Amino acid sequence: MTELFGQSSFDSQHPPERELLDDCVHCGFCLPTCPTYQLWGEEMDSPRGRIYLMDLAERGEIGLEGAFTQHIDACLGCMACVTACPSGVQYDRLLEATRPQIERNVERRPSDRLFRNAIFALFPYRRRLRVAAVFGQAYQKSGLPKLMERVLPPRLRATQALLPPVRLREAFASLPRRVRPKGSVRRRVALLSGCVQDVFFHEVNAATQRVLAAEGCEVLTPRQQGCCGALELHAGRSGSAADRAKRTIATFEKLPVDTIVVNVAGCGSSMKEYVHLLADDPDWADRARDFSAKVRDVTELLAELEPQAPRRRIEAKVAYHDACHLGHAQGVRDQPRAVLRTIPGLDVVDLPEAELCCGSAGIYNLVQPEPAAELGQRKADNVRTVAPDLLVTANPGCLLQIRRYLDDDIPMLHPVQLLDQSLNGKPT
Template structure:
């Protein structure tokens, strides 16, 4: 029997590979297949490559890595598959195989290492925010568009407007509601979220408290490991997962609330990430069982805080790691529907990723740009007053191609404005 091209540490499981019957129901929902029409850039094509590699018939270096790298990991195929193929589990077993066994070019390695040396660390992000503010004030972006290579050009174009006041702000560790405590929750404040979207965290605390939740936000928390998990950096993901579990498991709470789709998806997957670690498997299972997107918590509570009308037409974009990976679709809409006067418009091609996908829009800027432009066209086609989506990566990616014509918010910001009776941020 030919030896597998995968190493022995958590290779894609044979029974999961065999689940795929190559029916093709995934093809219309796969972003890269829609862009290129190439079979090996579809989910069933990538599973076929995994199958060949598992049998030792192809090596990991070369075409195999190129086609796996081209996958966004959006998991739209998981939603559309009638056979229940767990492509998410297959991809998250395959990417670490590539990271361990396939040498990358020096420039590729340095770029990826740079991402993971910066984004998971709030202190480093805050230092970068200072440099980013100077960069924006000096008007260097236009020069960069002409001289930077594509990856760095894409990265700088995604940089949000920097506000040092919010970038260095801290959240209160405990927020108590007025009146009866209906639930006690802990909140993940995140990395990029807390530095560049701090106002979303503030709105999350206010809305949860207004609906009767006591909110604990531990100051010592760090990165949850989502970027590493989705990019195949298993060691990075494991280290940060364990630290996150240690931080939150000692808090006497009903739920661990997350307002970032990618983080919530990863935290719910700790149960798989640490399944074969005897010291952590049960702790991971108990922790993952408590993780909830903020919309899940709010949708389960009968609204208590009065809402003021918001007369607006809203386009709701399903973040892939909320809709596809977590299966949370109805809850954000249920929460938004509690706002009087709000009209919610669903998007054409709603299942297609916007091109953000963790670090994808930085390491694969060309297809990410095509998908970003396509998503922006679909948003404009429904003529909304504002776009609402529950992931900072989506807000940055879509904002690059949507421009300043349409305001963009996290759903909890819209609810916060309605509860407080204030103008939209």
């Protein structure tokens, strides 16, 4: 249970900063972009409402249990409000200071705690995910999913629905440790292969290596790398996230590379935040700053490089979905579109309500399945309005979430997969 420290309901370990709380002037520009406010119209489920709750808790006027935790848990952490705010309120910093307070000081219901612990006992571990992939394929082929859909509780029903089609050959495949370009080396880079990404979206990693090599990059992919800590960081488990950050830094900093490339929006966002996560650790602060400065989304890097490899023409209308942790958290919006437009014949279109999250948001669609389902259906409906030939987005969570509600009507790809098809003729 929450203990009061002085006048604050927060403990003394990195509470939300008073000066950041005071930046909010409660103007309301964030309201149209906030997914939960759009769903429910409740002030306490808007960014300014949640900042008001943080302010009250910081003053010790309310505790962290009950309504406070409910409204903070309901936030997707999509950071659309950060983009919309004219006052420069750093809601991202406030939220990532508040969620660890809840995780440390609020006792969750046993079922909630068990479910969350199960998520973090599986997803950050590649070997465990591969074992799960074996059982997942057998489960999908058994016919049980349709039967169980009627009896499973909402969280497990969402987990089942989000399970991607399992391809064991890809789940157990290994990426080459080094891929060299055919011509001169324009850039030496290291690739984060990820955990969920490498097991369930291995083809995206392989396409990333091929595309970067075609554009003159030497690509190193260290075999011993692990989870970057993104899911834990965004869920308030800052201690374990910091441990994973240190291991990731130690793995990559010794490589002779100019850039660390990420093809997952949530991972890239977290890796750029290591500089804040480890700022108070004297042994890691400088190393984290140097590491974060090297991190680039793959579309950022490709947009920096003048295209050199010839592109085959692809006649298609492509809808681009901005993953929140790429567009809002990292501010990377123009680069993916610019990269896609280097493909001759491609018509790249934006979606209505592009600023609204699809409902994936890390583990949100697992722990908050009802609002996630509403947002997923809303995003799918918006995709259909532009009648694209295919949809592209730069985050595996978004691919899984939107695929659930598109019902395979529209093919979905990562941007590098489409570019790989144009450069190398690889099937998508």
